[in-house]
Amino acid sequence: MAGKRVTLADVARRAGLSSTAASMILNGRPDTRLSQDAHDRVIHAAAELGYRPNLTARGLRTERTDTIGFISDVVATTRFASGLIKGALDNAHAAGHVLLVLETAGEPQREAEAVEAVLDRQVDGVIFATMRSRELYVPPVPDGTRVVLLNATNEQHPVSVLPDEYAGGRAAIELLAEAGHREGILLLGHDAEKERGLFRSMTVARRIAGIRDAMAERSLAFLAEESIWLWEPQNGYAAMTKLIKRHGRALQAIVALNDRLAFGAYQALAEAGLSVPGDVSIVSFDNDELAAYMRPGLTTIALPHEAMGRAAVDAVLDPDRTGEILVPMPVVERDSVAHVS
Amino acid sequence: MAGKRVTLADVARRAGLSSTAASMILNGRPDTRLSQDAHDRVIHAAAELGYRPNLTARGLRTERTDTIGFISDVVATTRFASGLIKGALDNAHAAGHVLLVLETAGEPQREAEAVEAVLDRQVDGVIFATMRSRELYVPPVPDGTRVVLLNATNEQHPVSVLPDEYAGGRAAIELLAEAGHREGILLLGHDAEKERGLFRSMTVARRIAGIRDAMAERSLAFLAEESIWLWEPQNGYAAMTKLIKRHGRALQAIVALNDRLAFGAYQALAEAGLSVPGDVSIVSFDNDELAAYMRPGLTTIALPHEAMGRAAVDAVLDPDRTGEILVPMPVVERDSVAHVS
DNA sequence: GGCCGGTGCTAAATCGATTTAGCAACACGC
DNA sequence: GCGTGTTGCTAAATCGATTTAGCACCGGCC
Incomplete structure (x- = not known):
């Protein structure tokens, strides 16, 4: 694929309108008095040109990036760790978000670096995950940023997802x-x-x-x-x-x-x-x-690793969720228990 | 932590200089004729205020985000998949980059969505990983974007990392x-x-x-x-x-x-x-x-999953790496082979 | 004829960085 | 005393979106 990306200005030009109009229409803003005809032209132009918004630019203006930071002490050694990630990935995808995954090996130095790395990229929220469930140190995070603890707890951040x-x-x-x-x-x-x-x-x-x-x-x-x-x-x-x-x-x-x-x-x-x-x-x-x-x-x-990962993403995206979120542990019956009389 | 983030303008103001000067100094630009005194003042002000550049803003201007897209058919089911991620994470961290991880379940529809999601976020490169090594379909990607196949191959993108x-x-x-x-x-x-x-x-x-x-x-x-x-x-x-x-x-x-x-x-x-x-x-x-x-x-x-993940990140970041990159498979000797005479 | 309100749209500011182009002050040579 | 360079710095443009403020036109009413 060649050439530069199509910008909003390109769409507006094609539709014969200002980029203000194009922006409002493509974002489905309510209460604009733009005509039906303008709507049609913009939507058509966008489709024709294959326009996709540049989320970096949008993020700069709106301070929202549709991106969540997922910071874990360990990502690979256990199935548990990767299950958490998979669950989180699933629900992030469903919500149109994306995950920035970082690993810290449980070292405070790297934890701090990881937080800065994700904040520098303006994530909408941060999930801190641990393998060994514990009270987790969380480096300082600016007030507005939503923080969820996954398989962990922290005094300052009361939103935790734990297995029941x-x-x-x-x-x-x-x-x-x-x-x-x-x-x-x-x-x-x-x-x-x-x-x-x-x-x-x-x-x-x-x-x-x-x-x-x-x-x-x-x-x-x-x-x-x-x-x-x-x-x-x-x-x-x-x-x-x-x-x-x-x-x-x-x-x-x-x-x-x-x-x-x-x-x-x-x-x-x-x-x-x-x-x-x-x-x-x-x-x-x-x-x-x-x-x-x-x-x-x-x-x-x-x-229930995947369910926990899913719950964590839901909790990040829903500001009303708070406190301990307990995820049920399913009983998996195979053949190692015999009935006795 | 409260308050708004410190911006480059804040640093410049504190140092009594323009943000142009502050930017050049903090980026260590060569051949600027800014005085030693100006350097000292800017660096000091940045440290004092705890300045961290907003990578979203920088990315908008420079088209570089220090972020790599890692798109995999599967992330959790096998140790192999998570090993690839861990290796990639390690070397990304070492290079000051970060990984956007997406899962596709091998479905072309989701693969296309994943590519768009990472491109919308202006990643510097994309790694496509598979569990089952194969010729992989890669959705169209703009010319400048570096693509590396991990445990896979693709005709249009000749950079592949494979186990030997x-x-x-x-x-x-x-x-x-x-x-x-x-x-x-x-x-x-x-x-x-x-x-x-x-x-x-x-x-x-x-x-x-x-x-x-x-x-x-x-x-x-x-x-x-x-x-x-x-x-x-x-x-x-x-x-x-x-x-x-x-x-x-x-x-x-x-x-x-x-x-x-x-x-x-x-x-x-x-x-x-x-x-x-x-x-x-x-x-x-x-x-x-x-x-x-x-x-x-x-x-x-x-x-060698982790080594492969590491090699993939190296390949994304080094434009000279090309062709098949074969990673050696270590022999792990335990106790299941007896010597016979 | 003038005022009012609604309709349909746009110019310009903004986010926070990088980068281009260029200005003011001073030294130097002749 | 006048051009010529060099030094040290800055104003403004730029990236691509969103958002604020407001303009021009039209119809209706008194």
Whole structure:
């Protein structure tokens, strides 16, 4: 494609009108007294010339750019991070906006740079996202700019989008209880005693609270709780190998605090000759890509990353949305939980 | 933070000079004859007021926005997609640029919209990325705009960044050969006969060519080749279950065409009571997240997603880069290949 | 005939930068 | 004392849109 871009002035000239008239007509301004004929001529000329407004120029005048800054500590390492982006992208597209994506690695220096980079480009709003949910430092932002925290909170900016972890935690226990499990349940990843006073993350705390409340309501107690600091497959494998030795067949169900731990548990159970869900049921959290690949498929409470990303964009664009926006965590039932009588 | 942004005019006023002078000084323009004193005053005033140029305004005048459009068919579903973005983000940041990320789901309609959306915002260049490497349709783009294809090619735009799949394919075979494997090698995922005339993807074709050339050079032949159209764990599992039955202990090594197939193969081997790498060695491609979680760790030829993303940004910013830019695929050695004598 | 109000449109200012063109003051050479 | 350069700086144009303020014309009414 060659030549320069068509400008509003070109359209106006072609229509035999001023660019004032062309601007008003193309923006559908109400209460202008421009004739029907003028409307027709401008719209026709614009179509004919393939006119598209230069948003840089418009932005300069209107201070609106139809662009949202999406600043994240991490974008690639987890499916969660990219899910947030995808959801945000979807709703931004639907609203005719576009996303400026920046990564900070969680370093305050880069966070500050990122904020400046997006403000220099006059974004309409900023979304701050984190992997590990937490109270997030937000560099100073001018008053008018709308800020939404995604999977994070901040005192000065009260608009946060979070997964409804409390309800998710309850759902995991409800699922096991409805399948008839009442005994021999193991909590893999957290021990109330050992981790007392340690801060893991805001949302994980709620997840665990949901689990414990649902247990208590049903007068259920865990057979064992195993604290694991890093929720990686290797650690899940090691912990489960030990626990199988200790508890043997008393072990009937596992609540794993994420899918990677569950994956490690599968490996340990297979080595010990125990089958899932025949001998042991497992329910977990996150719905990692992994969960679908495992055999049998892992039943898990999904982290609703895309829905969260979508909610964040909606919140940026709707000035009335405020406070904590909780996004439900869907229960993804596969084949790792057996019914017992 | 309150109040309006500081403008160049504010800085100039404070320094007691014209904004022309302030602009020239802050941009480090050569050959202006402005005094050292004027320099000091402007720089001092800018620092004092915390001046940051409005890039929208600058962009309007200079037609440069320090912004690159990153248009991808998919951003979230695979680690590959998000790796490309992360790499691009890294080098964009290093070069003081920022990325406008858009997703198209591979639909021409959305591709066209995406191009218009980024051009309307006067980006300095556009990167088109795909998951499945292919000749990509690129909507018309004005002459001056630099276009780079990432994991794709296009006739009109000769700048492409691709993984060096041919060398990667060779590397897989070299690895097995050096470990002493000469017989009982299975190619999992492709059968030359069955797939004749079918087009999978440009890069996969090169991968397979590298594999076959390296085999031929060493006068090696596959024990069997198994065509699998969709490279998912379930299909790898099914195919391997069948192949183990058919070939038994003759099977000594597997070249899996991606890690998800290898994962399925692991499951089938474990069920058949065969150990990796004791009974069967496996080498694979991609270096999915999965590969590190598997037991034993999977040796695989990595898809260099981040390096590719970085290379794409470099190519956009350097007008001299042209043609195919091949990014090496690193060999990631874990524990799935045994030495045999 | 003059005033009023409505209709249909446009000139010019504006956003915040960059860039072009050129002015005033001074030194120098002859 | 007069042209010629150099030095140090600025006024104004420009990019492409939006928006403010207001002009010219017409018809109707007294």
